[in-house]
Amino acid sequence: MQQAIFSTRAWALALLVILGAAPLVAVSQEEFEIHNTRVRISFDPDAGTWGMAAQDGSVRFSDAAVAVQLGGTSVKASEHCRRIARRQQGSDELGEFIRLEVSHAGLPHLAELVWSATLRPSSAYAVLRVSARIAPDAPGPLQSIQVAEVSGKPSLRFGKEPAEWTRFSDSGGQGGTGVSPFFTGEKAGHASPATLVVHDAGARQSLLVGWLSWSGSNPALRLAGSKQEGLQEISARCSYFIRDSVSEAAAEPLLIGFEPDPLASLDEYAQEVRLANHPPIRKDTVLGWLSWYCSRLQMTEQFVLDNAKVISDRFRGYGVDTMQVDHGWEYRDIVGHWVANDRFPHGMKWLGQELEKLNVKLGIWMAASRVSEFAPFYAEHPGALIRKPDGSPWVFIERWTWAPHGRVFNLDPTHPDAQRHYRQSLQGLMDAGCRYYKVDFIGSAGVTDGLFHDPRRPRGNPLVRYEMQQIRDAIGPDSWLRYCSSPTNVYCGIVNIGGATMDIGNASGSWDHLEKYHQQLGSCWYKHRTFWHNEPDALIVGEGPENEARLRCAWLVLSGGVVALGDNLPKVAPERMAMVPKCLPPYDVAARPLDLFEHVPSRVWDLRVRTPWDDYHVLGLFNFQEREAEIAVPLDRLGLAASRLVGWEFWTQSPVDPGSKPFSVKVPGRDCRILVLRTAADRPQVLATDMHLTMGGVELPEVKWDAATGTLSGLARRAPGEKGTIFLQVPPAYEVIEGGAKQADCVVSVPLTFQDCEAAWTVRFKKGPANE
Template identity: 30%
Template sequence: MPHPPTHSRRAFLKTAATVASAAMASKGWPQEKSAAGMAVPVMKNGNLLLSINNEPNGSVNFEIEGWPGFHIGPLMPALTVDGTSIQPEDCETSSEQNPKKRIARYSFSGGMILTLEFEGDGESVAWIQPVLHNGSEKEKTLNHVVLLGSRLSSGEVSFGADPASVRVLEQGNYWGRVVPITRQAKESSSQTNLEPNEAPSQQKVASDLVCTVYDRNARMAFLTGYESSERWLGRIELAAQEAEEKGYWELGFDGGDLLINPGETISLERVSLSAGPEPWSLLERYGDRVRNRHQPSIPDVPPVSWCSWYPYRLGVTDERLLETARIAAERLKPLGLSIIEVDLGWQKDQLPSTFEENDQFPQGLARVAEELEKSGFKLGVWTAPFTISEFDPLYKEHPEWLIADEKGEPAAYWTWFWAPHGKVFILDLTHPGAQEWLRTQMTSLYQRGVRYLKSDFIGCESDALARRRHNPRIVAGGGTEAGRIGARIIRESLPDALLLNCGGPEMPGSGHWPLLYSCGDTGNTGFLTSKFQQENYQALACHLFKNHRWGIIQPSCLCVGLPGSIEEARLRATIAFMAGGQIDISDTLTSLPEERWEILTATLPPLGISARPIDLFDPVYGKPGYAYSAACQEKGLPEPPPEEHPPGSVWHLHVKADWDEWDLVSLFTFKKEKADENPEIRNFMVPFSMLGLQESERLWGYDFWDRQALGTVPGKRRNPRDYSHPGDFQDLLTGDAPGALDISFVGPGVKLICLRRQRSHPWVLGTSFHQSCGTELRQVTWDDAHGILRGELHRPPGESGVLVIHNSGKTPRELQIDGEYSEFRLGANGSTVVPIVAAMEPSRWSLQFSG
């Protein structure tokens, strides 16, 4: 229906707003004053306050109770349509007399109407459901959408009284970071391997899907998160005010040049807003809301796979694959390995999306799948299904199936990094011919026995280049709809295969991927910088909340072999284990040293639960450096202030078994000294409160990788006269302040610490078999009448390792394993070390004590 003239509509809106305000005031709802002096109803959800100012243009403001200095607004929507940026001319608001619901309907020139429906649960979460209507008689092209933003309205944005205390989490498919908001606008996500995960044009600055702001001083967080991503990739951009530059906050997305019919109404992506004192809890609850909305199908148990890339790259052959399988069947299959995946290197001419085997697989994938099945393995393959090389016949035979440039010719997307190099192009998944081609290729893989598919570089469908596509009524460039079409085709063609998403839409929805690649490629050991590894694993930490909510995360490949150091191998293995997702092994099993096998098998099977990175937002501090020479001379020096470790340096996991529950704490340091620098001791002071423990608790500690009983935590070596010297650092525990885990070690490296409640009798501290420090044990009991500690070890026959037991002041006398007497030895800090070679599953053990 036609709109009334502007002046009469404004009069109507002012009258309606006055009536609504009076009605809400009579109900006792909170109100504030608009710029025009009118009462503005406030929608309250927990401590999050939202108000819509009817005069003059429906601007929106956010406040958070208990957060001094936090204010976002006024905010306004904006559209870019047919290449022209437009702002609202009018706004109608209503509340439907519901304190939990507000509606703002913005009218733009040319007949475009954007409706924002705000709804809250009254407790902790508010939602925004946007709907866009083309009220004109012409087709419109949607270029960009700002649902709410401060830049066009000259709004004031403040994330706290002191911006220096504010941290922001931003993330995308492969990247993530937590940085001071005062640095955030100047930095881009640039962590890169020596090989690319995605085309250079896809590097991100704005946060995809979710963003969390946290004020350390106020101890309050604000989360903005899209709960759907069916057609568009929602983004959040923000920055704090600095000097003459105003801060800003913007919620929106690339419209993907979607063609909207006259009279057509389309739903846009749903957004939720929440606030509270625990930023990680906000992320977990957001992840739960997304999962509950979309109900994705997720494997119950994280898969374990082997990938050919880092051992062999383009030199992979069918015989190398089968030789790997023969070893894996004996040593890794009992620990959960079920997939052998051939990465890039099996395709004809080594092209990214050809589906014919090359001469390194002379008998084809089908024969490999048959041989693997005999050993109990499924065949997996790598492909980049949406990336077409200039050397691919499809490029010449069907250029109309590729995204075009301004001249209508296939648009080069980037230059392929690996041989044979050359330009690559984006498959146009809005074209029926391209869709049918993809279906044919995927079906052929399934017919050849493929039951695991790693789809790489699939984020190209969201690249801005993909705008010039066959069907402009499907969102491609800048959005996710075309990529989801491709994902649905792949799922339909491989109905029971496991599918790994490398770069495509990560949020559940249509065309869902059950496995999610969640950080940059980890690369071979020994070659990558510490800075890259630190940033890459911080990125992974930002994604941990998605595990078992959006899918099973995969922290890239696990490499523990040469040429990297043993400490780097342990660090990588600890990250993979504590992530709780898929373990994707990528070592040369035919030549892996035995000490590296021990690291690998200790990581399997995956526990299936993710650690919490406790220092992403609130810091863990450490005492900086150590004056070696001065300490030797007993020269007292001023103690420097504690230093903050980089976010994501400390991960915590609470573990439960049928016989006990305990806490795992992993501490990572990546700093390397130059050749002419003295090694620097890295100290960590982890408050028990950050681990969910009482400050008054006294625990037993165990260092997994060094198989060492640490004694009582907190605790440290005490010398006469409080004498201190460098030899004190031979003990890992270097502080005994109440309520803290205080340890020091030289990096780069990792410590995996098990903290267990003290007992009045002997008890298991940990094992060397599994990083969980005890889930491989069952039926552990203490027989007080006979002074016997006994239990079962569930590991594959032939595997060897140790149990470490705290004696609790008693004396070990007699050890039996599977009914046979065996030897034990005394360990550190009042412990007993019990060597075990698993002869059967389970292996039963008992240790008798006296005293």
């Protein structure tokens, strides 16, 4: 590590300083501070508070209070005590760091209170941790740990024009996440169980506060202020619902960042979440089919097999291999008795075997924690359900949506009979060959005032995770596990797949709903492959208007996540079926919504595509207005303002001219355009294809230019029987002598037919007379 990374000092050994009422040595404030080139963070040994500031002074706060609530008593770090400061250096998956740790001894009712802050070289954020060892004389159970409480104008400096501020909030659910004005009146307060960002675009300042985990407590954030005074409050607190006393506890780690670009701040935050939780993110991803939207409760085993035959014949070559049977396969269409109903007369094990013959696998929907009053388990084990404070079973759904309706309860995950029910229900599906589980209607175990068989277990998030962990343990580490309800972040570290947004719904022109879906999906880009694999819900192209089908294709490809085809495939018209391969397989990287903080809904999504032969941008331009809109492309945000570029639009299969200043594209009402932008070469180059929306990201594994022979060649990859075209950008100095046909000015097309999964192609050129 370079000495200049954090300080002018070389901290070869941890520095230890002890403070008391009468310190034995003089102590400088510097010894309670760490910094890098961008931020500094310090602990005030006299006041017992901490602060953080950007090195340029643009953003800062001070006097952040730390406290532990024990019963009705608040124990604050600011009270008189002995303090010990230590500095540590180390490294982890994300690189080097330095940590300042301050421990407190002599506080009432606490054996020890420890506060720490961690910085990385050149980063504009810090990670804060607070833990406590609780003394036997505590006046009551642990109720909360306060990591930060900042209030008052003198303690906060942020931004210049509060009226123009925007804020990002993670709702903690599958809807409601996104950006909106910070102020809609003179005063405002915003809360989140996960992440908040306030952004001042004019001042180029952002403040992010975000929890890194949700495993042992129930964390909450709040930012508040007024247009007159600006930001006035930062609050970060972890609550605990524990009946018995505990000897030690730790708050969830908290990240606070000052990165000017809020998108970059969220990206950095997500990497720290990944490090804190070690989620089961895999190198592969799920490509499958989903029954719900195309069949609802009319689904039969033959319906599933008919769709599986299409998957096997048409899409297995792209990696589609999972048939996810949704709600409607189980006993009486209710929850709590997970055996096949009459529409699946041969049972799920037989279905799994039939699917294997088609070279695909069984996936399943289930509400593993729910129990209908019509399920045998309800009559046999009423004591294994979550109960109200009066002892009666807690009814979480008064009337199940589908016949025979009835009340719905929730398993008590601490009860042995409930735990046995999880294992037995899931083992039957494991025996049927199921290795993909979509778990819905989960999360009710988080009620904090219910009665549970084991009253010692912490309530809220810890119990919700305990419930999901039992499902994970039953299906094993190799099965795919997806949550499908709120809360969301609490499952990070257990599930493989997260529902990135609300249900997409059938293609029926529900534009208000689709706009909300779009905003939620775009706002969660940073969670893909950091929290889990994002799933954007089903791809439906066989119904509805063509413009809506184009939007749905764009959402699937640009979100980068799990694929779930949602049509009744044998009934899809050929021209619509041809849209599906253009989304397969996924590139598996999520596009960033460049204007997330400037425009609601976001209109410009940027997917950076890196291949062995090129590094380029694919842009999704979205228009939710009824009329045509001209959408500006922010080349400066892409780092391309000074570059000579070539471009192509996928849906119209036509060139675009990125050289115009400013560069903008007309997008029809309620539609999208997909652009590729590449740095122009002084020789022939690949411009685009009509085979996949990434226009080279997955379907062109190899491209080579041989200057000696004037040959551009490569390999293309598609399913056998498919056809496609590669478009080449050819400078005026070159002309084709073999292998391609002129498409437009400076554009040559190369048609391909795939006898096998790969097709080789070659185009030879010569320079024109003016350049010889």
